[in-house]
Amino acid sequence: MIARYYHWLHGKWPAGTIEKLPVVGEDGQTNVSGVRIVGDLSGVPLLKFSSETGARAVQAILSESSFPDERSTKADDVYDLVIIGAGVSGISAAMEAQKAGLRYLLVEASQIFSTVANFPKGKPIFTYPTEMAPSGGIQYGERSSIKESLLQDMQRQVDEAGIEITNGRIEKIQKSGGVFQLVNANSKEGETWKALRVVVGIGRSGNFRKLGVPGESMDKVMNRLHDPKDYAGKHVMVVGGGDSAAEAAIALAACGANVTLSYRKSELNRPKPENVEKVLELAKDPCAEVSVDRPSSERVTTAASSEMREGKPGCLNLELGTAPTRITGDAVFIKGKDGAETEIKNDAVFAMIGREAPLDFFRKSKVSIIGDWSVKAVIGFIAFMVVMAFLYHLKAYKTFLGIENTNLWQIFASKGWFPFNIPVSGADGGVLHTILKTASTDPGFTFAFLYTAIIVIFGIKRIKRRKTAYVRRQTLTLMAFQVIPLFLIPYIIFPILYNNGVFSSGGLGQWFGMTFLSDGQGGDPNQFWRAFGFILAWPLFIYNIFTEAPIWGWIVLGFIQTFVIIP
Ligand SMILES: Cc1cc2nc3c(=O)[nH]c(=O)nc-3n(C[C@H](O)[C@H](O)[C@H](O)COP(=O)(O)OP(=O)(O)OC[C@H]3O[C@@H](n4cnc5c(N)ncnc54)[C@H](O)[C@@H]3O)c2cc1C
Structure with missing residues (x-):
């Protein structure tokens, strides 16, 4: 029965493991200042995003305030930019660099567009998102629907832009004397290129995951x-x-x-x-x-x-x-x-166990990898947990592990510390007055406000970064869940309705207040936090079900949510 319940909960999802990728910020920026990552390794493995990220990285370099000065004072043997990898993203970066008149070098280890060239014969190509047009680099049209014609069309764009490719394999990026040094691993003489900026577009091709067992190196x-x-x-x-x-x-x-x-x-x-x-x-x-x-x-x-x-x-x-x-x-x-x-x-x-990002390349180049633990990351994690435990404890109205005088809410209230010192103004029962009053008497308000703000800020950043219709809709939905039922309704709308007597002047309002916002024993209908139950179905939110006296409204609603609506 437990197995069937687990299956019904879709416990097998999410399947697979989290993929390790380098940490990439806005316009491909990495923790190594001057090194940007584009294409598949920057997040979304699609052609249009490869063009977009390649072009955007070069546009971002051009807008760096120190770049013109560095260009005018650099030695003759230093390139403005070295681009590693002539896949879709590297070529797109090169097209943008060419347009801007940069002195750049595009280095490729095997063949131009090698990932696409290795697609199966006649493979249909889907250029998602349909409505997106990359802001530079390779563009996609009607000829992009099949591998062969896509390759021809991309090659035509490369020829028209006059892009040149240098053969070479770079295994790491080092900085010395204020410039990046890139050693060509294919050259016996240790040929080295120098650059002010580096764009890495090496994709994931060729990095097949290993079985890690004896005998793996056999020809069979x-x-x-x-x-x-x-x-x-x-x-x-x-x-x-x-x-x-x-x-x-x-x-x-x-x-x-x-x-x-x-x-x-x-x-x-x-x-x-x-x-x-x-x-x-x-x-x-x-x-x-x-x-x-x-x-x-x-x-x-x-x-x-x-x-x-x-x-x-x-x-x-x-x-x-x-x-x-x-x-x-x-x-x-x-x-x-x-x-x-x-x-x-x-x-x-x-x-056939998948591919992995060329993590060795990035580790050797000191580029941070998602999920790699550094001392800084460990300290950051501990500090984050401490702050969160403090905030949670502040709003929980509880002593810490039963130790006397550790109820932070009481301590902060008696000392008149934040948020208990927030000045309350505005007309009694009005919107401003209600918000400030709630904020100054319940630390839960500040906690929920902060949490909601974080979700909205990260949500907007995510939508900007992953411009797909799916991510947009998914993130907006999650943001709406947090903002409306988990913040506006319990912390602002219900308190305003309560202050204006909606839950105490008979009729439907009173029935609603006593059914969902009271303690089940005829108490004041001011337990607005119970509204979390409208969206967090039992057993996600148990506090409306396991109560001193049964709150029938929640028991019936919880049953309908969990056993009817969700299934
Ligand atoms: C089977 C398959 C099907 C796909 N189908 C679609 C589709 O239908 N629609 C879609 O939008 N996307 C599709 N994609 C994704 C698309 O192909 C990629 O998003 C795109 O090719 C990524 O481009 P890139 O420039 O990041 O990397 P890549 O195209 O992989 O190019 C990286 C280049 O860097 C070179 N390189 C690697 N290491 C080094 C080094 N150390 N030094 C120098 N050069 C190096 C490689 O030789 C390669 O040429 C598909 C991908 C695969 C694998």
Whole structure:
């Protein structure tokens, strides 16, 4: 029953782990002054955002007040700007730098637009958000709907802008003598470029996540599937739980391989529903007619279907809740949740466990990574917890761990400290008077006000940063929840209605006040905080249900919220 309840609560979400990315601020700024990050690594992995972030980073450099002076006094061998990576974002940055007449260098380790060039043949391209037009760099039009024509159109824009690319691989950014020094790891002579500013647009391609087990470096371990027919009749293990893993497993089994799909979680919930369906179908019936017509993963580079099979059907063995522990010449050992190790015959392994940001590059360059703990971060975290505990304790009207004279509310009130010293003005019962009176008698007001302000400020910042219709709607909804039912109604609207006698002069108003804002024993209808229950359904907010005397209004409403409205 608990398992069913957990399932009903969608306890499996959010699936996956939080991705580690460098900490990026406005216009790609990092903690290393002068180094900006653009493209996929700055947050949203979409083409239009790559153009936008690339162009914006250069526009921001141009608006830095010290940049013109630094340019005019720098040595001749120092570039104004070095851009690392000639993907969509790096090219967009270069186009903006070219337009501004900067002396820049664009360094690319493999090929221009390498991520897009590696998309599967004929891949349809979605240029979201539809209404967005990047403020500079590569633009997208009708020709952007298919990989091949997108590449041609982007190349045309590069040629028209006259962008030049230098071959090289940069592994870290160092600062010395007031300028950035970038060593080309591809050059034996230690070729070094110097720059006043650096824009990093190296994307995530090539940084496939590792299994981290012995034997991983063998040739038979791969992270791209080119032709599934090569594996007909062979024993193949696919590791992973996303679309790449599912599509590889389907393509291989459909073409006659004996596939084992190993995934560390006990449920396959990350791939698209149609891929999950095909995996389950094959696991039940190896002869099922399935196909991967248009692989969505760029790691599965050809379409595959059971019609391509020439020999015996393959099979798909699902090993959920397992992970490989070691790989040998002819086997893979996997371990289940019970700790038991199983040996599985093996000719090839496809490690399809996602990509990760090139974190080594950033760590070596001293760029902060989200979630990396530094001494400063630990001190900041402790200080934050202390301030929050203090604020919470101040509004809780309780002694601290039962120790006498530690009720902060009482101490602050008796000493006349903030917020108890807020001057109250305005006409009795009026809006201003009610707000100031609530603020000066209940520290909860200040707490809720601060909390609401933080949510609104962060919300606006988030909407500005992630300009997608989804994020906008989601964030506005969350902001509205906090502002209206959790602040305006309990702290301003209900107190005003109360002061104007709405809850005590009979009729519907009195019924409402006594039903939802009283203590259930006929007390004054001034327990405005109970209004949290309108939005925080039981059991999120228990204080309206577990009361000294039953408050029937809340019991009935809580029941309807939890068992009718939410389901
Ligand atoms: C399978 C797949 C499908 C996608 N489909 C879509 C879609 O339909 N619509 C959409 O909007 N977006 C899509 N995207 C996302 C889109 O491709 C990316 O947002 C975009 O390519 C990111 O551009 P970028 O410049 O950040 O990085 P990239 O395009 O990855 O470019 C980074 C460049 O840096 C180079 N590089 C890396 N390390 C170094 C180094 N150390 N030194 C020098 N150069 C280096 C690389 O060789 C590469 O050329 C898809 C992505 C994938 C993987």
